Amino acid sequence: MSSDYNPPNDPLDVIHSDHEILIVNKPAGLLSVPGKGPHLADCLIARVQDAFPQALLIHRLDRDTSGVMVFALTPHAQRHIGLQFEKRYTKKTYVARVWGTLEPKTGTVDLPLIVDWENRPLQKVCHETGKSAQTDWRVMRSDSVESRVRLMPKTGRSHQLRVHMLSLGHPILGDPFYATGEALNYPRLMLHSEELRLRHPDGGEGVRYRAKVPF
Secondary structure, X not given: OHHHOOOOOOOOOEEEEOOOEEEEEEOOOOOOOOXXXXXXXXXXHHHHHHHOOOOEOOOOOOOOOEEEEEEEOOHHHHHHXXXXXXXXXXXXXXXXXXXXXOOOOEEEEEOOEXXXXXXXXXXXXXXXXXXXXXXEEEXXXXXXXXXXXXXXXXXXOOOHHHHHHHHOOOOEOOOOOOOOHHHHXXXXXXXXXXXXXXXXXXXXXXXXXXXXXXX
């Protein structure tokens, strides 16, 4: 996957900034953090730090996922929000287009995940050694070809939404790792981080930030 890294040249899309935090809409196809080697140096944190040199990483999104990401502008904010992620106080909502007609209209996937060592960075379901992972889903609309769904992860495992949807038999469209056949024939991974809710590190007030779904 690394040799065909051609990140988009979109200008930095700042949703919100203040004295503590920076909220950015990450484009699909851009790494959150640098990969190994100079050809993988271009990434969102590097672009953010060009404009906001004090910016600090808190979390990340997969390269092929777009949407809301929060960066800290002070060490206090990094600790404060990092703890919220760790304790699962943050609320994340994603929108995805998945293969086929997903039924029922709402549900929860509760399947433990672990890296598939022989095929890394792929992840897999493993009931013996996997880490607990839960995802709520709600179908927005569907037809015989695909379903548009809202996904609300309760945990933050690597590739969680992608593997959980695959486990239901409805891979996310355009997923270069987990989709096959016609489900793969899309211009990008159809997964977007639409909304992030957290407590502001200055005072603890509940705030929410959204990025419009681009597909």
